[in-house]
Ligand SMILES: Cc1cc2nc3c(=O)[nH]c(=O)nc-3n(C[C@H](O)[C@H](O)[C@H](O)COP(=O)(O)OP(=O)(O)OC[C@H]3O[C@@H](n4cnc5c(N)ncnc54)[C@H](O)[C@@H]3O)c2cc1C
């Protein structure tokens with residue numbers, strides 16, 4: 001069992017959980033993820049390691065409530081335990097001295113991008129961090145990200161935190177103003193990573209994305225997480241999750257993510273109807 005040390009709601013439906021997991025904390029690298037199972041009846045879900053403390057023996061994850069497992073996870077508190085946490089999984093982010101890079105994040109990616117921005121800054125790069133949210137009230141970790149960035153920009157869809165717009169708008173603006181970006185790292189919802197990749201392609205800026213295809217075993221055995229990159233089938237769990245955004249077939253990924261939508265909706269409705277007392 002893995003004990004929850006800290007549980008905090010960072011923004012509506014976005015939660016931080018710090019878990020005692022010394023073996024994983026010892027080995028975690030930027031860009032890696034864990035697969036958790038909440039209890040003996042739980043399903044496996046992948047979540048990015050947003051931070052770790054090797055001394056304390058803990059890892060931090062930040063998750064968004066989207067379906068049954070993440071809603072169930074949100075009902076746990078500090079002191080509760082999780083059945084299984086497996087990791088670190090996936091190939092770590094490639095950290096190198098490149099020059100100027102933009103680390104961009106939206107939704108859970110605002111936290112997930114932090115270890116990459118930190119490692120890239122430590123490697124001597126100029127790090128421009130850009131985060132986006134639909135509205136100001138969905139932003140979090142601004143101070144944490146500012147600390148690991150040379151330049152820190154926020155953008156919101158409704159303009160409640162100026163300027164109004166999305167990450168792709170900010171990238172275009174930086175380039176229009178004459179600044180050079182050598183590489184973009186993007187983590188967040190699939191649509192954001194797709195639009196970022198579409199914006200950077202004509203600008204000739206290499207763009208690394210962290211794909212979040214649906215996963216089951218996380219070890220390359222089941223094929224559930226398969227994605228098409230440069231016309232070749234890859235398994236996001238073992239070949240990624242980091243891929244070249246200009247080579248990803250985004251339409252296949254978006255279609256496959258919706259593959260179980262009817263079952264996911266039914267499962268959430270059933271869980272909510274059984275647990276309404278607990279969540280209200
Ligand atoms: C490598 C990796 C790292 C991830 N890191 C994080 C993280 O740090 N924080 C976080 O909140 N989420 C992360 N995700 C996404 C997370 O795994 C899913 O949100 C979770 O599995 C949903 O489980 P659920 O039972 O709550 O929802 P489900 O019932 O499975 O799904 C509900 C809705 O979410 C959509 N959905 C399901 N799975 C995914 C997915 N993998 N990506 C996008 N949409 C999905 C479905 O289409 C459906 O509409 C990551 C995914 C991968 C593959």
Ligand code: FES
Nearest residue numbers: 216218220223237
């Ligand atoms: S999750 Fe099964 S092959 Fe990747």
